[in-house]
Amino acid sequence: MQAENIDRFRIEKNDALIFLKNIESESVGAVVVDPPYCTHPQYAATGHYECGDGIVGDNKDAHTNYMFMRRWIGECYRILKPGCRLFVFCDKFNIFLTQSAGVESCFKYGGFITWCKPISRPAKMRFSKSCEYALEFYKGDFKIPSDKYPKDYHVESAPAGKERVHQTQKPVELIKKLLTFTPENGLVVDPFCGSGSTGVAALALGFRFMGSDLSDKCVEVSTRRCSEAAEKFEEKAEDDTVA
Numbered sequence: 001m002q003a004e005n006i007d008r009f010r011i012e013k014n015d016a017l018i019f020l021k022n023i024e025s026e027s028v029g030a031v032v033v034d035p036p037y038c039t040h041p042q043y044a045a046t047g048h049y050e051c052g053d054g055i056v057g058d059n060k061d062a063h064t065n066y067m068f069m070r071r072w073i074g075e076c077y078r079i080l081k082p083g084c085r086l087f088v089f090c091d092k093f094n095i096f097l098t099q100s101a102g103v104e105s106c107f108k109y110g111g112f113i114t115w116c117k118p119i120s121r122p123a124k125m126r127f128s129k130s131c132e133y134a135l136e137f138y139k140g141d142f143k144i145p146s147d148k149y150p151k152d153y154h155v156e157s158a159p160a161g162k163e164r165v166h167q168t169q170k171p172v173e174l175i176k177k178l179l180t181f182t183p184e185n186g187l188v189v190d191p192f193c194g195s196g197s198t199g200v201a202a203l204a205l206g207f208r209f210m211g212s213d214l215s216d217k218c219v220e221v222s223t224r225r226c227s228e229a230a231e232k233f234e235e236k237a238e239d240d241t242v243a
């Protein structure tokens with residue numbers, strides 16, 4: 001698919017790997033991925049459980065998930081422009097496998113941005129899972145000049161109340177931070193887009209967006225949220241022109 005043909009955004013119901021394979025090489029300014037973590041101990045044991053009401057695809061064993069990651073991270077490498085970044089969300093259990101899958105796919109590893117959630121579920125006799133991580137990978141060397149100096153952490157609880165439309169929804173402000181170094185007019189891609197938080201962040205910053213998800217409900221919700229974000233951006237641009 002030609003990146004120039006995407007005017008504002010496009011979301012499709014598709015498998016992440018098939019979606020990525022259809023994107024032309026070296027056409028993308030940033031990829032943000034929040035895949036199913038597959039770190040539930042009961043699924044990791046066999047990999048053959050049905051998830052019920054859970055997240056689609058969240059039931060792979062660690063090895064199967066690693067092989068899957070290698071395939072889609074390899075596609076992310078192919079579609080990114082040189083000097084651009086891939087961010088992959090993970091938790092404290094799959095962080096090392098995720099880092100390996102990135103560097104084995106030719107990416108350079110840039111460390112991680114910690115998402116710290118003040119409100120999180122306590123765990124009995126264990127430390128709580130109050131943080132998640134966005135691992136930063138880059139292709140080649142950084143080439144895009146910038147005068148921004150963002151911190152490598154973000155403190156915000158997960159969206160709640162009527163803001164919460166997906167079980168593992170990420171805050172839009174967190175994703176905006178990840179997009180700090182995206183080239184102007186860049187195309188942002190999220191192959192596991194869920195409720196479309198990456199798209200909302202990208203469109204609010206004036207980037208274009210392409211996403212996919214296997215769930216009908218997610219495609220519907222993310223399309224609605226991205227339409228609203230694109231409209232808001234256009235309105236703001238018109239107001240700025242008039243002022």
Ligand SMILES: C[S@@+](CC[C@H](N)C(=O)[O-])C[C@H]1O[C@@H](n2cnc3c(N)ncnc32)[C@H](O)[C@@H]1O
Nearest residue numbers: 015016034057166169170192194195197213214
């Ligand atoms: C962790 S959630 C993403 C949440 C999203 N970041 C948000 O803020 O709403 C992962 C998503 O991946 C989707 N998914 C799982 N396996 C997939 C696959 N093979 N291809 C595309 N989407 C998939 C699930 O339906 C789920 O919505």
